[in-house]
Amino acid sequence: MSIEILRDARVHTLLLKIDQELARQHREAGCGYCGAKLHCSNFPRKPRGCPESVRELYAKRLSFDCSSCDRRATPSSVRFMDRRLYVATVLALVCPRGPASRSWLCQKLLVSAATVKRWRRWWHETFVTTPLWLIKRADFTPVVDEATLPGSAIERFNASDPADRIVQFLRFLLPASAGFLPM
Numbered sequence: 213m214s215i216e217i218l219r220d221a222r223v224h225t226l227l228l229k230i231d232q233e234l235a236r237q238h239r240e241a242g243c244g245y246c247g248a249k250l251h252c253s254n255f256p257r258k259p260r261g262c263p264e265s266v267r268e269l270y271a272k273r274l275s276f277d278c279s280s281c282d283r284r285a286t287p288s289s290v291r292f293m294d295r296r297l298y299v300a301t302v303l304a305l306v307c308p309r310g311p312a313s314r315s316w317l318c319q320k321l322l323v324s325a326a327t328v329k330r331w332r333r334w335w336h337e338t339f340v341t342t343p344l345w346l347i348k349r350a351d352f353t354p355v356v357d358e359a360t361l362p363g364s365a366i367e368r369f370n371a372s373d374p375a376d377r378i379v380q381f382l383r384f385l386l387p388a389s390a391g392f393l394p395m
């Protein structure tokens with residue numbers, strides 16, 4: 213998967229559509245605490261890592277407030293992983309090996325080498341212990357090389373179009389996208 217995928221507007225449009233659908237389902241289900249109706253209460257984001265031309269597609273994290281107990285309800289997202297500053301697609305494009313400072317994320321997106329190292333560590337040490345991966349890795353045959361995640365998993369999604377492949381991978385990650393991802 214090449215970093216050029218970030219320039220493909222279809223990826224960003226598809227991801228927004230998926231987030232809108234997730235939000236719609238979340239809203240229909242009502243408040244998880246008291247069951248009351250949810251009100252729209254999106255919050256602004258200043259995303260890093262996406263091209264200027266699609267920033268608008270990342271300007272809001274879709275979210276709700278409960279009309280009765282006031283609790284916030286934020287659906288999972290394929291565009292944003294938890295509170296990361298960078299958009300989810302960038303985190304999925306981190307290359308697993310070589311000097312971090314020479315990686316494309318550092319050189320082209322100006323992600324710091326320390327951040328690249330932290331993301332690699334997360335993929336190789338934390339992600340592989342998540343319930344999502346422990347359950348789902350068995351679906352991949354032959355076995356995915358965990359030392360070269362995330363690329364080694366992305367390439368197993370069999371859409372012929374790389375744009376679809378990255379979207380499928382981010383959708384696959386959804387259950388892991390809240391709460392325990394690297395900052």
Ligand SMILES: [Zn+2]
Binds near residue numbers: 243245247283
């Ligand atoms: Zn409520």
